[in-house]
Amino acid sequence: MNELKSLKLGKLEIFPPILLAPLAGFTDSPFRRIVREFGAGLMSTEMISSVGIYYKDQKTISLANFDKSEHPIAAQIFGSFPDKLAYAASFLESKGFDVIDINIGCPTLKIIKSGSGGALLKDLDLIKEILTSVRKAIKIPLTIKARKGFKKDENILKELINMAEGEGVDAVTIHGITVEEGFLKSAEDWSSIKEVKKVSSIPIIANGGIEKEQDVKSLFETTFADGVMVGRSAINRPWFIKSSENYIQNGVGISLSLNEKLNIILRHIDLEVKEKGDYIGIREMRKFMQAYVTGMRGATHFRSKLNTVQSKDELIALLMGFFAIKEAI
Numbered sequence: 001m002n003e004l005k006s007l008k009l010g011k012l013e014i015f016p017p018i019l020l021a022p023l024a025g026f027t028d029s030p031f032r033r034i035v036r037e038f039g040a041g042l043m044s045t046e047m048i049s050s051v052g053i054y055y056k057d058q059k060t061i062s063l064a065n066f067d068k069s070e071h072p073i074a075a076q077i078f079g080s081f082p083d084k085l086a087y088a089a090s091f092l093e094s095k096g097f098d099v100i101d102i103n104i105g106c107p108t109l110k111i112i113k114s115g116s117g118g119a120l121l122k123d124l125d126l127i128k129e130i131l132t133s134v135r136k137a138i139k140i141p142l143t144i145k146a147r148k149g150f151k152k153d154e155n156i157l158k159e160l161i162n163m164a165e166g167e168g169v170d171a172v173t174i175h176g177i178t179v180e181e182g183f184l185k186s187a188e189d190w191s192s193i194k195e196v197k198k199v200s201s202i203p204i205i206a207n208g209g210i211e212k213e214q215d216v217k218s219l220f221e222t223t224f225a226d227g228v229m230v231g232r233s234a235i236n237r238p239w240f241i242k243s244s245e246n247y248i249q250n251g252v253g254i255s256l257s258l259n260e261k262l263n264i265i266l267r268h269i270d271l272e273v274k275e276k277g278d279y280i281g282i283r284e285m286r287k288f289m290q291a292y293v294t295g296m297r298g299a300t301h302f303r304s305k306l307n308t309v310q311s312k313d314e315l316i317a318l319l320m321g322f323f324a325i326k327e328a329i
């Protein structure tokens with residue numbers, strides 16, 4: 001395989017069909033803008049509480065801020081009350097999002113306890129009710145992002161896809177792992193995605209376990225999915241989606257010089273601080289910086305210094321020092 005085809009979500013055409021996964025705490029607007037500057041198909045907000053939107057909680061609503069350069073962009077919502085999910089979907093449609101995605105897979109205890117995310121996989125009737133009411137509330141494409149099942153070894157994908165087709169869902173993203181298996185790498189089951197792709201009449205987006213550009217290609221080839229969604233591998237490499245597209249189409253990924261990487265990080269700091277101010281922006285940047293230096297010599301020392309940094313200037317000074325040493329080696 002060396003040619004990529006657009007992914008169709010209703011009337012929306014997504015190219016490349018390589019999508020940025022919703023990642024709570026990471027896929028905020030500044031990060032998404034960096035990813036989009038390289039090139040990515042659809043991007044997504046992190047999961048947004050439908051209850052928070054319903055009760056007009058300002059912190060929740062701020063998660064739905066985005067810049068026009070981020071189109072096409074999906075808003076992902078979570079919850080368990082069909083009416084509140086429908087309200088949130090309609091609210092987010094009116095804010096200009098291109099797609100509404102419903103979270104049916106989050107394994108976090110707090111989310112599961114509230115009956116949302118992955119807990120929904122225990123109640124297909126409730127999922128059906130949710131899909132009916134959200135579909136009625138919006139005109140833009142509706143997608144769901146689900147795991148294989150709740151309990152270890154459970155696979156309810158056929159029933160789920162069948163229902164999604166009947167309820168007018170435009171595509172299903174599948175993370176081929178159960179909720180109980182959490183993020184256990186060895187439990188990633190790409191064949192479960194392949195099996196359901198064979199019988200699905202709506203697009204399937206495959207997700208889970210990608211570490212290298214080659215893995216994106218393999219996931220397409222193994223599952224015959226219409227799209228691939230990338231999560232953790234994009235956190236320290238916002239160019240990873242573009243690099244994977246290049247790898248599939250031309251056989252080589254993107255290779256960046258130290259200076260190019262430094263400039264990306266500086267731009268990221270700038271966007272984050274502009275959006276959130278010095279105090280929060282710097283704290284947000286700490287976790288990205290931890291990721292950016294992954295695999296680099298001196299990363300442990302750099303990380304230990306990160307938590308002492310209080311201002312944008314201090315952060316930039318630390319970063320410049322770290323990269324200057326690298327240049328000299």
Ligand SMILES: Cc1cc2nc3c(=O)[nH]c(=O)nc-3n(C[C@H](O)[C@H](O)[C@H](O)COP(=O)(O)O)c2cc1C
Binds near residue numbers: 025103175
């Ligand atoms: C830190 C973190 C936050 C996540 N947040 C979300 C989220 O908000 N919504 C969601 O559907 N999945 C979320 N996920 C799951 C990812 O979207 C994705 O399905 C999973 O990481 C597998 O893809 P990957 O192996 O490419 O990372 C999160 C995962 C991680 C590690």
